[in-house]
Amino acid sequence: MSSKFESYQKRRLASSYISVVISIALVLFMLGVLGLVLLKSTTVSNRVKEKIAFTLFLKDKVNRKQINGFKNSLVKEDFARRIVYTSKAQAAKKYSKEIGEDFLTFLGENPLKNGIDIYLKAAFVTPEKMEVLEARFLKNQFVADVSYDKPLINLLTEHIQRIGFWLFVLSGFLALVAIILINSAIRLTIYSKRFNIKTMQMVGATKSFIRKPFIWQGIKLGFIGAFIALIGVGVVVYYIDVFAPSLRLLKDYITLSYVVGGVLLAAFIITLFSTFFATQRFLNLRTDELYY
Structure with missing residues (x-):
């Protein structure tokens, strides 16, 4: 009976980990594509400006x-x-x-x-x-x-500023959505282990000792999700390069390195803080509050 329960718990835990990785990957994929658009739009606008x-x-x-x-x-x-x-x-x-x-x-x-x-x-x-x-x-x-060409310069500057503003607003909104979604997914994973956290705390384990494995696990899941997201971004970059070779995306190593670095950094920072605050929440709960 106990072996069946343990296998059920393992499947449930694996399922929660998979859902967290998928959530992280989807969100970071959106952020990666948006980052690519932001960086490349700047490159394209600079290229247009330098032809005047x-x-x-x-x-x-x-x-x-x-x-x-x-x-x-x-x-x-x-x-x-x-x-x-x-x-x-x-x-x-x-x-x-x-x-x-x-x-x-x-x-x-x-x-x-x-x-x-x-x-x-x-x-x-x-x-x-x-x-x-x-x-x-x-x-x-x-x-x-x-x-x-003064009218062209004025028109070009106006359009670039307008597009830049809306891209900035969109990137801020997606970043907020990314933080909320990843935070919710990680909290659900830690929620399933809230009794283990409280048990460790009751036998004398310090908060930092309890948090440490959860934080490392969250960061590990974040990097797995980031790796999957970067594969998706790589596919997008490949097809953009096929259908719009003039953008030279595959040869723009600076832009690509910024996107890769940004996705990895976002995965690290978001999962680190999300895991920290999620575990901190359950560490601060009383035993009777764990059932709600």
Whole structure:
């Protein structure tokens, strides 16, 4: 009879462990995918920003030596990611190709100016910082005019901020749900052992001694759930890379390492604190309260 009861208890305990691992895995999978979206959206938005050119049109009196010196000084600036120089002759050829005829034959001279396209680092592609750069270069002795797409910059910044805000709200909500679900699953597991906890406490075991095996067990279950979640995230990453190869997810080792590290860290922190507070609750209960 006792052997049947013990086997029943073991099956019940194994079932509770499996449910905890599945709960942790599902929640961490959602967090992992959301983290991937957050990190990759930042990468994509930065890539879009860094394709926007900030063009300086140079004065006609500026000679080649001065242009080269000016280019070299721009390369050393913190905001510059890439510098592209376009002579007025190259600009004329490009414009003639776009309109389908040589406009110089009608005008007799080239009205275009030598230009330097500055491709800024993503952090500097904001309306405020670009206005500061515009004001600075308009005072430069070599620069005749400055050109960049102000409406596009404003629109891009507005959309990125809006998307970032809602992703932040969603990530906060899912993090809260993750904590609640994992905490509930771990509490149910410890609830089944509440009488063992109280018995150990009654024979003189300290609270830290009683908590320790439960905490290690919770962390172990958390890492198992995290491993399963990362397998799921890996499958998602693989199929995204197949259907959207331009994102280069499989080669983005920095983003992937952040996701893996974040999932493992979340598993450790949530299970550690959930197990600690769950065991603490039952340690503080009176014996007659264990039946409720």
